[in-house]
Amino acid sequence: MSAQPIYERNRIEAERGPHRRIVVIGGGISGLSSAWFVQEKARERGMPISLTLLEGSPRLGGVICAERRDGCLLECGPDSIVTQKPAGLDLCHRLGLEDQLYFPETNGGLQILRGGAPYPLPEGLRFGVATKIRPLLASPLFSMPGKVRMLCEPWIGTRKGGEEESVAQLIRRRLGHEVLERVIEPIMAGIFLTDAESLSARRVAPQLVALETRYGSLVRGLTEAGREGPPRPGTGKPPAPMVAALRGGSGTLVRRLSDRLEGRVCCNTPVVELAFDSVAARWRVATAAGHHHEADAVLIAGPAHRAAAWFPREDPLAAQLRGIRYASCTTLNLIYRRDQLANVAPINGFFVPASEGLSFFACTYVHHKFPFRVPADKAVFRVFLRNGLAGAPRLDLGEWVDRVHGDLAPILQARGMPLDACITRFPWAMPRQEVGLTARLAQVQALANQRPGLFLAGGCAGVVGLPDCITSGERAAAGALDFLAAKAEAADRGFAAAGSALAANRTEIEAR
Missing domain, CATH: 3.90.660.20 (Protoporphyrinogen oxidase, mitochondrial; domain 2)
Incomplete structure (x- = not known):
C-alpha cells in the first residue's frame, strides 16, 4: 500500500481538528446571541467549530438582571x-420559550404626566403627529396655540437637504415646540436615555424622515400609511401587541441561551489585548489572567469603549470605537x-x-x-x-x-x-443614538472589514434594544461563518494545487 500523500493527510487532519476556532467576547445579550447563532448556523452547514465565549464580569446577561x-x-x-x-420573538420561539411569553394589555395606552396627573395621549396622535382633530382639541396635554401649531403641519415646507437633523429639530420644525417638550422629549429620554436635541432623527425616527421625504407632510404620510397598513379582513393577522415579556423575567432568555451553548463559557475572564498574527493568520486574545486564546475569527460584542482598549491606542479602529458615546x-x-x-x-x-x-x-x-x-x-x-x-x-x-x-x-x-x-x-x-453616530459606525465597520476574521455586534455596532442586539449577533455570526467557509475553500484549493504539483513532480521523477 502506497503512503498517503502528505498534502492529503494535512487536509484530513485540518478537517478533524478544531481548526475553525471562534472566540466571542462579551456575555450580554449580543454576545450570547452571537455565540448561539454561530453554533446553530455551523451545525446547519456541517461546519466543525470550536467556540469560546469570554465575559469579564462574574455573570452573563449584561444589563439584563x-x-x-x-x-x-x-x-x-x-x-x-x-x-x-421580530428578532426577539423569533429567538424566543427558536429556543422553545413560546409558552412563557406574555403580552401585556394596553389599558390606558401611553400616558404623559401633566400638572401632576397622568393623561393619555389623544386618540390618533402618533409620533406627536395628530391624525384626528377632535381628540386633539379635547386633550388637556396641549394649549390651544400648541394645538393650532400641530394642525398646521401639512402646510409647513419640507426640508431641502442639509446636515443630519436631530429629533428635536425635526419635531420643532414640523410640529412646534410644545409637542416636543410635552410628548416627544420625555418619551425619547425614557427609551434612549438621551435628550432629543442630540438624538439622530435618522436613527430613532426613520419613519418620520421617510414620511416627510415621500409625502411632504407627516400628517399626510401617516394618513396614507394608515390606509395602506391594516390588513384587509381575511388577508392577515391583527396587529401584535407592542411588547412581550417572559413570565420568569428577561433573565429567562439569558439562561436558556447559556444552557444551549455547547462551547466553553468563561466568566470572570476580562480581555486585555487583541492582536492579529499575520503569519499564522489567526487572532490572539489575551486575558487578564495571562491566558491566550487563538482564533480564526473573533466576534466582539462588548461595549465599544472596552473594545477600544484591546487595540493599540494609535490604532484608527480604537480611536473610532472610543468616539462612540454611551x-x-x-x-x-x-x-x-x-x-x-x-x-x-x-x-x-x-x-x-x-x-x-x-x-x-x-x-x-x-x-x-x-x-x-x-x-x-x-x-x-x-x-x-x-x-x-x-x-x-x-x-x-x-x-x-x-x-x-x-x-x-x-x-x-x-x-x-x-x-x-x-x-x-x-x-x-x-x-447614544446621536447625530453623527451613523457616519462614525460606517468608519468603524470599514476599519473592521480590513481585519480578516473580525466581526462586531451589540454596542460596537451601535445598536440598542434586545431585538437589534439579537439581529446584530446573528449578522456577525453569519459573517464569521462565511469568512471561515471562504478560508477553508481557499485552503482546499491550496491543498489541491499542492497535490497536483507533487503528483506531477513524482511522475517526472519516475519517468527519469
Whole structure:
C-alpha cells in the first residue's frame, strides 16, 4: 500500500481538528446571541467549530438582571421585548420559550404626566403627529396655540437637504415646540436615555424622515400609511401587541441561551489585548489572567469603549470605537402595600416631561403591566432616574428613595414610605443614538472589514434594544461563518494545487 500523500493527510487532519476556532467576547445579550447563532448556523452547514465565549464580569446577561424582594420580581434592566422588530420573538420561539411569553394589555395606552396627573395621549396622535382633530382639541396635554401649531403641519415646507437633523429639530420644525417638550422629549429620554436635541432623527425616527421625504407632510404620510397598513379582513393577522415579556423575567432568555451553548463559557475572564498574527493568520486574545486564546475569527460584542482598549491606542479602529458615546441609566424599584395607595390607576405607566420638575423621566406600574411578577397585595413602581442626564445630582439609595417617593406620593396618594426599594446603576447602558453616530459606525465597520476574521455586534455596532442586539449577533455570526467557509475553500484549493504539483513532480521523477 502506497503512503498517503502528505498534502492529503494535512487536509484530513485540518478537517478533524478544531481548526475553525471562534472566540466571542462579551456575555450580554449580543454576545450570547452571537455565540448561539454561530453554533446553530455551523451545525446547519456541517461546519466543525470550536467556540469560546469570554465575559469579564462574574455573570452573563449584561444589563439584563433582576432581584426578588417581598415576593416581587424586580427587573433592573430590560423588562420586555419590542414586538415590532421580530428578532426577539423569533429567538424566543427558536429556543422553545413560546409558552412563557406574555403580552401585556394596553389599558390606558401611553400616558404623559401633566400638572401632576397622568393623561393619555389623544386618540390618533402618533409620533406627536395628530391624525384626528377632535381628540386633539379635547386633550388637556396641549394649549390651544400648541394645538393650532400641530394642525398646521401639512402646510409647513419640507426640508431641502442639509446636515443630519436631530429629533428635536425635526419635531420643532414640523410640529412646534410644545409637542416636543410635552410628548416627544420625555418619551425619547425614557427609551434612549438621551435628550432629543442630540438624538439622530435618522436613527430613532426613520419613519418620520421617510414620511416627510415621500409625502411632504407627516400628517399626510401617516394618513396614507394608515390606509395602506391594516390588513384587509381575511388577508392577515391583527396587529401584535407592542411588547412581550417572559413570565420568569428577561433573565429567562439569558439562561436558556447559556444552557444551549455547547462551547466553553468563561466568566470572570476580562480581555486585555487583541492582536492579529499575520503569519499564522489567526487572532490572539489575551486575558487578564495571562491566558491566550487563538482564533480564526473573533466576534466582539462588548461595549465599544472596552473594545477600544484591546487595540493599540494609535490604532484608527480604537480611536473610532472610543468616539462612540454611551448613555448611563439608573432604575429604582419601589414596593408598596396596595392599602397604602388611594389612587392606583389601571395603567402601564407614564412619561414625565422635564418641565414637571420630577426626579425621574418614566414610571412603570409593574403590578399592572406584569401582574404575575407582583403579589396581589403589593404594588411595584419602577422609575428611570434623571441622574444619567447632564447636571443630575449624585445621591445614595436612601436619598433617591426619599426624593422619588416625595414625587410619587401626590400622584398615588400614598400613605407611608415604601416597604422596600432596589436601585441598579448602569454607567454604560447603551450607545447614544446621536447625530453623527451613523457616519462614525460606517468608519468603524470599514476599519473592521480590513481585519480578516473580525466581526462586531451589540454596542460596537451601535445598536440598542434586545431585538437589534439579537439581529446584530446573528449578522456577525453569519459573517464569521462565511469568512471561515471562504478560508477553508481557499485552503482546499491550496491543498489541491499542492497535490497536483507533487503528483506531477513524482511522475517526472519516475519517468527519469
